[in-house]
Amino acid sequence: MIWLAGGLLAVVTLQAAVTPMMQIGGVRPDLFFLLLYLGSFRMTPVQACVGGFLLGLYQDALSGSPLGLNAFTLSLLGYLLVRVWEELEETRLIPHLLLIFLTGLCSGLITLGVLAFFGMGMDLGQALLWIILPQTAYTTAVGGILLFGTRLGRVLEVRL
Amino acid sequence: MVLRLLARYRRTVVLGSAILLSFFLMTMAVRQEGHLTPFFKRILLESVSPFLKATTYLRDGVSDIWGNYVDLRSVRQENLALREEIEGYQTRLRVLEEARRENQRLQTLLGLRETMPFSYVAARVVGRDSTNWFHSLLIDRGSRHGVERHGAVVAPGGLVGQVVEVGPFSAQIQIITDPVSSVGVLLETSRVTGLLVGAQLGRLRIKYLPILTEVRVGEVVMTSGLGTVYPKGILVGKVVAVDKRIGALFQEATVEPSIDFSRLEEVLVIAGEQADLSRSQRSGK
Numbered sequence: 150m151i152w153l154a155g156g157l158l159a160v161v162t163l164q165a166a167v168t169p170m171m172q173i174g175g176v177r178p179d180l181f182f183l184l185l186y187l188g189s190f191r192m193t194p195v196q197a198c199v200g201g202f203l204l205g206l207y208q209d210a211l212s213g214s215p216l217g218l219n220a221f222t223l224s225l226l227g228y229l230l231v232r233v234w235e236e237l238e239e240t241r242l243i244p245h246l247l248l249i250f251l252t253g254l255c256s257g258l259i260t261l262g263v264l265a266f267f268g269m270g271m272d273l274g275q276a277l278l279w280i281i282l283p284q285t286a287y288t289t290a291v292g293g294i295l296l297f298g299t300r301l302g303r304v305l306e307v308r309l
Numbered sequence: 310m311v312l313r314l315l316a317r318y319r320r321t322v323v324l325g326s327a328i329l330l331s332f333f334l335m336t337m338a339v340r341q342e343g344h345l346t347p348f349f350k351r352i353l354l355e356s357v358s359p360f361l362k363a364t365t366y367l368r369d370g371v372s373d374i375w376g377n378y379v380d381l382r383s384v385r386q387e388n389l390a391l392r393e394e395i396e397g398y399q400t401r402l403r404v405l406e407e408a409r410r411e412n413q414r415l416q417t418l419l420g421l422r423e424t425m426p427f428s429y430v431a432a433r434v435v436g437r438d439s440t441n442w443f444h445s446l447l448i449d450r451g452s453r454h455g456v457e458r459h460g461a462v463v464a465p466g467g468l469v470g471q472v473v474e475v476g477p478f479s480a481q482i483q484i485i486t487d488p489v490s491s492v493g494v495l496l497e498t499s500r501v502t503g504l505l506v507g508a509q510l511g512r513l514r515i516k517y518l519p520i521l522t523e524v525r526v527g528e529v530v531m532t533s534g535l536g537t538v539y540p541k542g543i544l545v546g547k548v549v550a551v552d553k554r555i556g557a558l559f560q561e562a563t564v565e566p567s568i569d570f571s572r573l574e575e576v577l578v579i580a581g582e583q584a585d586l587s588r589s590q591r592s593g594k
Binding site for chain 2: 225
């Protein structure tokens with residue numbers, strides 16, 4: 150879990166201080182979610198759940214959201230992601246991108262649902278159009294670049 | 310027996326605990342009860358704020374170096390013979406230009422301080438909201454510097470928002486475009502008041518404007534002074550569209566903020582008299 154602590158620190162600083170420079174139309178990629186996704190390859194469901202909870206807490210602390218909102222979403226997603234990996238041993242890039250997109254979409258919808266539960270809900274269409282879909286697409290693109298970079302690195306390592 | 314059961318259903322227990330704890334924290338945060346969630350948030354914020362500050366300074370340094378590099382490349386292409394001389398002059402010019410810009414910004418802030426009779430804490434923006442759902446900023450000044458919760462935050466262009474969390478060395482500001490932000494506002498020409506709330510795409514909406522009042526596009530919007538957080542007369546933006554529906558009790562207006570929040574570098578947090586006034590009004594004294 151030491152790498153998770155290091156990753157958390159890196160993601161916290163990147164998300165709060167660097168991704169605002171990468172925003173397109175006011176939308177930024179969700180690096181917390183990407184760290185959880187990439188980290189879930191090497192975690193047990195319990196570790197992913199606890200890791201997701203901690204990541205979410207920090208994400209909440211760095212945003213205007215009520216403390217616990219992203220902790221809830223990420224702990225649930227972390228747990229489910231590892232369960233998916235247990236069933237599906239997939240190494241190709243496209244299924245990963247699909248899974249990032251789908252789980253990102255789920256993350257957005259869960260967040261919207263929880264916000265609605267606490268009386269802070271938004272219109273579903275507006276939230277999908279302006280927040281969830283653009284954020285998921287951007288996060289998937291960044292995730293694809295990271296996964297591709299990792300794979301390329303491995304290929305080069307083998308060849309050299 | 311219990312331990313054996315816990316070990317057997319470890320996954321479910323951990324997941325259930327995480328979900329329950331999250332819901333507990335959210336309930337406390339939404340109801341604004343007790344000091345538990347602000348305390349946790351403060352600890353989390355303070356634990357990373359030194360890294361955020363360091364990253365911001367590093368980023369600015371790298372940005373300067375990159376800018377210098379790009380400029381030097383173009384200078385080399387233009388005239389290789391004069392490269393060294395131009396490089397020297399340009400470096401000096403950049404330093405002076407940066408100093409001039411900083412001076413200009415600080416003078417504008419100083420001008421703002423003089424126009425509004427409050428005491429201020431000047432702060433630098435070191436981080437922005439980590440989600441796309443809410444709109445907030447992190448600044449490098451906290452309670453040790455005089456920043457207080459619910460202090461109004463302004464910039465030379467107008468109103469920024471209010472302080473929602475304060476740590477000893479950092480604070481979190483809720484921007485007025487945040488979906489849960491609300492500000493009492495006054496329209497300069499028609500002199501009607503309404504409630505300004507955050508909307509999509511960084512715009513703002515004014516709710517509860519009387520239906521019979523003629524609200525015009527281009528009208529200046531400022532704080533009304535009603536409520537306990539924002540002093541009266543701070544520029545907020547201008548009306549860009551009016552939404553008047555038949556049969557509705559109120560009309561609504563879309564407002565474009567006077568500040569580009571994505572480019573904010575420095576802000577002023579109102580402290581002192583206004584903060585004292587707000588505190589005494591909240592406690593009912």
